[in-house]
Amino acid sequence: MTANTFDVLNPATEEVIQTVPLAGLADVDAAITKAAAAYQKWREVAPADRSLLLRRFATAVDRDLENLAQLEVRNAGHTIGNARWEAGNVRDVLNYYSAAPERHFGKQIPVAGGVNVTFHEPLGVVGVIVPWNFPMPIAGWGFAPALAAGNTVVLKPAEVTPLTAMRLGELALEAGLPEGVFQVIPGKGSIVGQRFVTHPAVRKVVFTGSTGVGKQIMAGCANQVKRVTLELGGKSANIIFEDADLELAAASAPASAFDNAGQDCCSRSRILVQRSVYDRFLELLEPAVLGITVGDPADAATTMGPLISAQQRSTVASFVPDGAPVAFQGKAPEGPGFWFPPTVLTPNLNAPSFTDEIFGPVVAVVPFDDEAGAIRIANNTEYGLSGSIWTSTVDRALRVARAVESGNLSVNSHSSVRYSTPFGGFKQSGLGRELGPDALDSFTETKNVFISTAPN
Numbered sequence: 323m324t325a326n327t328f329d330v331l332n333p334a335t336e337e338v339i340q341t342v343p344l345a346g347l348a349d350v351d352a353a354i355t356k357a358a359a360a361y362q363k364w365r366e367v368a369p370a371d372r373s374l375l376l377r378r379f380a381t382a383v384d385r386d387l388e389n390l391a392q393l394e395v396r397n398a399g400h401t402i403g404n405a406r407w408e409a410g411n412v413r414d415v416l417n418y419y420s421a422a423p424e425r426h427f428g429k430q431i432p433v434a435g436g437v438n439v440t441f442h443e444p445l446g447v448v449g450v451i452v453p454w455n456f457p458m459p460i461a462g463w464g465f466a467p468a469l470a471a472g473n474t475v476v477l478k479p480a481e482v483t484p485l486t487a488m489r490l491g492e493l494a495l496e497a498g499l500p501e502g503v504f505q506v507i508p509g510k511g512s513i514v515g516q517r518f519v520t521h522p523a524v525r526k527v528v529f530t531g532s533t534g535v536g537k538q539i540m541a542g543c544a545n546q547v548k549r550v551t552l553e554l555g556g557k558s559a560n561i562i563f564e565d566a567d568l569e570l571a572a573a574s575a576p577a578s579a580f581d582n583a584g585q586d587c588c589s590r591s592r593i594l595v596q597r598s599v600y601d602r603f604l605e606l607l608e609p610a611v612l613g614i615t616v617g618d619p620a621d622a623a624t625t626m627g628p629l630i631s632a633q634q635r636s637t638v639a640s641f642v643p644d645g646a647p648v649a650f651q652g653k654a655p656e657g658p659g660f661w662f663p664p665t666v667l668t669p670n671l672n673a674p675s676f677t678d679e680i681f682g683p684v685v686a687v688v689p690f691d692d693e694a695g696a697i698r699i700a701n702n703t704e705y706g707l708s709g710s711i712w713t714s715t716v717d718r719a720l721r722v723a724r725a726v727e728s729g730n731l732s733v734n735s736h737s738s739v740r741y742s743t744p745f746g747g748f749k750q751s752g753l754g755r756e757l758g759p760d761a762l763d764s765f766t767e768t769k770n771v772f773i774s775t776a777p778n
């Protein structure tokens with residue numbers, strides 16, 4: 323590896339799978355200049371033609387779905403089932419927003435003396451900064467609505483997971499998107515990502531990643547009053563009441579915490595169980611956790627792959643020191659690969675494993691006494707991204723859903739992200755919303771135009 327390249331590893335084997343050139347400052351500036359030039363033409367493309375190009379992009383992704391999925395298995399250690407879903411999600415998000423250009427209506431507002439109309443004007447160049455945990459979907463949630471609204475996009479994947487994003491860049495060109503409309507720039511956060519913040523031609527930054535870096539980005543964007551969307555960390559609660567279907571709640575809890583080896587901002591990594599059913603819940607949870615198959619992510623029978631890196635594994639391991647209150651722990655392969663077994667802890671409420679985002683397959687289970695206590699524990703965090711509520715009582719489900727300070731809640735299930743519904747965090751889990759019918763509003767400015775009808 324030279325200073326300007328990065329050796330991309332397979333986290334299941336630790337082998338180098340590709341060496342990728344990293345962009346320097348001059349490369350980023352050139353890409354931004356190209357995107358700014360392309361913007362002038364892209365915003366003028368007729369709505370129906372922009373729609374058609376996005377649908378062609380979706381079709382190109384669909385044709386390449388298996389290749390994209392296999393790339394993600396090798397690069398990110400995602401299970402093949404997950405990786406296929408993720409590539410399909412990019413296709414679906416493109417298709418969803420391909421309908422938007424022709425339906426991006428302004429308003430005609432009644433006023434005296436003339437006609438008043440509003441327009442949604444695109445912003446210009448949008449910089450999208452992506453983390454390593456879901457390289458494909460998170461990229462698509464940024465670039466698809468941004469492009470649909472008439473912006474051009476420069477996208478920086480995470481250093482360790484650039485391969486699928488680079489392929490998506492090629493597919494966009496194959497689908498007929500004009501040069502410069504969608505560019506993928508692998509590189510360091512401190513160089514490429516930071517330049518999105520400081521370059522005046524980049525009019526908006528869409529950042530998904532850690533809360534610490536998100537705060538720096540927001541502070542940097544303030545300098546130019548640059549628009550910013552932040553999707554940050556989480557420590558979401560899975561609240562299980564005594565009247566819940568306990569079997570179902572226990573059977574589904576492992577996937578809600580350990581999907582993608584727990585490297586999921588929406589991971590329900592705190593399980594809150596009403597004290598009267600706490601012991602029974604743990605009894606039911608144990609076989610579900612021990613039944614997780616950790617291993618080769620390319621094998622369709624595998625339910626959990628490796629962590630992304632040696633560094634991530636040592637961070638995760640630091641939350642499970644010798645003497646940690648381990649209730650039970652599954653198995654993981656030994657030898658090469660960044661493996662960590664699914665682990666269930668029963669810590670106290672101020673232990674770091676209960677308060678901090680671990681971003682690995684470690685879940686903490688604690689008891690609560692009543693509804694007010696559950697809400698208090700759930701909200702006692704700076705995060706507020708997602709969460710689940712298990713109960714058979716409708717009024718309780720609604721009361722608790724309204725009381726939990728979180729952007730995405732799910733009753734008697736663990737769904738978090740659908741492309742047709744808004745997604746984002748309360749408190750320090752983020753700023754703004756992605757996806758859903760209103761996403762284009764975050765990629766446009768509202769312009770008000772009054773036309774006098776008074777006789778001259």
Ligand code: NAD
Binds near residue numbers: 451456478530531538
């Ligand atoms: P990270 O903050 O380290 O990096 C995210 C991206 O930002 C990477 O592309 C990185 O290169 C870039 N970056 C780093 N420093 C930068 C800087 N100074 N300026 C500009 N860009 C910079 O996060 P990560 O470790 O890759 O991802 C894990 C985090 O992401 C977790 O906290 C997780 O909860 C969060 N996440 C949130 C969501 C959500 O939707 N809310 C989704 C996925 C992940």
